[in-house]
Amino acid sequence: MLNATLPGPDRARLGFVALVLAYALLVAACAATLAAAGDLSLGRQPWDNLLRSLAEFSRPSFLDAWFGPERLEYRSDDGTLLRVENRREVEAAWLAGLGRATWVTFQIATLGTLGAAVLALPLAVLAARNLHAPWPLAVAARRLLDALRAVHTLVFGLVLVGIVGLGPTAGILAIALHSAGTLGKLFAESIESLDRGAVQAVRATGATPLQVFFQAVWPAVLPQAVSHHLYVWEFNIRDSTILGLIGAGGLGLLISEAVSLFQWGRLATLIIVVIALVVAFDALSRRIRTALA
Amino acid sequence: MKSPTVKPPVVLMEDVVVRAGGRTLLAVEHFAVHAGERVALVGANGAGKSTLLALLAALALPGAQVQGRVQVLGRRVDAPQALSRAQWRAWRAEVGVLMQGLHLVPRLSALDNVLVGALARPGLPAWRSWARLYPAALRAEALQALAGLGLAAQAGQRTERLSGGERQKVAVARLALQRAPLLLADEPTAALDPASTALVLAELRHLAEAATLISVVHDAALLPALAERVVGLAGGRIVFDRPRAVLDAEQLRGLYDPRLDLVAAN
Numbered sequence: 079m080l081n082a083t084l085p086g087p088d089r090a091r092l093g094f095v096a097l098v099l100a101y102a103l104l105v106a107a108c109a110a111t112l113a114a115a116g117d118l119s120l121g122r123q124p125w126d127n128l129l130r131s132l133a134e135f136s137r138p139s140f141l142d143a144w145f146g147p148e149r150l151e152y153r154s155d156d157g158t159l160l161r162v163e164n165r166r167e168v169e170a171a172w173l174a175g176l177g178r179a180t181w182v183t184f185q186i187a188t189l190g191t192l193g194a195a196v197l198a199l200p201l202a203v204l205a206a207r208n209l210h211a212p213w214p215l216a217v218a219a220r221r222l223l224d225a226l227r228a229v230h231t232l233v234f235g236l237v238l239v240g241i242v243g244l245g246p247t248a249g250i251l252a253i254a255l256h257s258a259g260t261l262g263k264l265f266a267e268s269i270e271s272l273d274r275g276a277v278q279a280v281r282a283t284g285a286t287p288l289q290v291f292f293q294a295v296w297p298a299v300l301p302q303a304v305s306h307h308l309y310v311w312e313f314n315i316r317d318s319t320i321l322g323l324i325g326a327g328g329l330g331l332l333i334s335e336a337v338s339l340f341q342w343g344r345l346a347t348l349i350i351v352v353i354a355l356v357v358a359f360d361a362l363s364r365r366i367r368t369a370l371a
Numbered sequence: 372m373k374s375p376t377v378k379p380p381v382v383l384m385e386d387v388v389v390r391a392g393g394r395t396l397l398a399v400e401h402f403a404v405h406a407g408e409r410v411a412l413v414g415a416n417g418a419g420k421s422t423l424l425a426l427l428a429a430l431a432l433p434g435a436q437v438q439g440r441v442q443v444l445g446r447r448v449d450a451p452q453a454l455s456r457a458q459w460r461a462w463r464a465e466v467g468v469l470m471q472g473l474h475l476v477p478r479l480s481a482l483d484n485v486l487v488g489a490l491a492r493p494g495l496p497a498w499r500s501w502a503r504l505y506p507a508a509l510r511a512e513a514l515q516a517l518a519g520l521g522l523a524a525q526a527g528q529r530t531e532r533l534s535g536g537e538r539q540k541v542a543v544a545r546l547a548l549q550r551a552p553l554l555l556a557d558e559p560t561a562a563l564d565p566a567s568t569a570l571v572l573a574e575l576r577h578l579a580e581a582a583t584l585i586s587v588v589h590d591a592a593l594l595p596a597l598a599e600r601v602v603g604l605a606g607g608r609i610v611f612d613r614p615r616a617v618l619d620a621e622q623l624r625g626l627y628d629p630r631l632d633l634v635a636a637n
Contacts, residue, residue: 283463
């Protein structure tokens, strides 16, 4: 009753206040229930742990390959010499493995994204509203794209590791399936943004269907499709660094190893590599995408 | 006035009725245009001018039913199934259309958009048109068409970065490259300033020397440049059809009288 008498903008403002109140209630409920269950704690010695981790983090392990001790002795409590290792050699070998893992991560992201594009293209053509595909097919394609997008790459990965076994193949397929959902939606949107007036104008000059495609459809859709592909590729390079956590190959395996063994120095090296890889590829991809726009 | 010729008229409409949603958009008993004529269609908004032009251009009229006979350049265009796809294309190449709804292709340069007009030329290899690698002579022709309209400097610009007036001029240059024997122009100077209007009118007049021109005109001042014959439409019907020389201003004004719609509707 009250709402009906208020003018539009006032009603909208009232609605916004109600929305903010509902959000505040939700946040309070989340925090209160966690605190009541005793799960809102920072552990027993957060400060000590933080300082210890930081100290090790500040000395990334790759430095050992050049500056590490050449003769590191492991002794038992009574002083017996157990083992001697050359830290430089050990670290150099680990770095070589890291290089291979980085390459695997890049391979997973690249092939996975390409697979996603191949899967996405026919689905996008069916899903694009302006192409008027038969409606059962169009609805099926749209729902399938929604479903693929809803399931996270890691979940696909867990399932696929069980099917195709451990290794990069599972990672590639996981990325292809999840990203097909994202790319399919983006492709469909770029097809939908096609200028029908331009298509009609080219057709009106007596052009053949292939000429219409190459003159009016291709120049509009191709740069967008390439740009979307690069964007998802970029995203997948980030995503594939953690796929190894579930045994799908690449850097993630080394990350989980380093964490399990509390080797913070190695974790620091790994994080540096991940950052360098992602930042470098982002910069390159962004440059190409701006050039295409 | 015109002596009967052996050649069939370029445009022939007989007992044409176009209806959409219970409304009659157009009802023309007889309308013929002969080769080389320059005809202007005048009338108020909703009088049926654009419907008539769309019918002649065989453009889709959404939700409309067409009855009667429409013949353009010797082909029936009221019955889509009568012509094969290749025949339709050949026919479209012979009808040059200048309309608000026929956009330029975004992302392509002005020059490439002008070259779209030449896609149906018989000598052009298909692969060249797909890759947009046109012969030098054709490119020179397109550049010349742009230069004639004062757009030589903008030839390499993408069309979405051109102003509305510049776009209209690119569309006119595209029309020039099509070399169509029948030209249909819907308010060809609507978006243009006086200087550009003069340029576009001159170009259209030049094109009409080798073609038949039918244009929709709102501004009576443009009639002398575009037509020798003026056809007045109101409520979908032809109210008068006479040489421009004997047309008086009263007749033209009467066309925009709101009472006329009622007369025509009955």
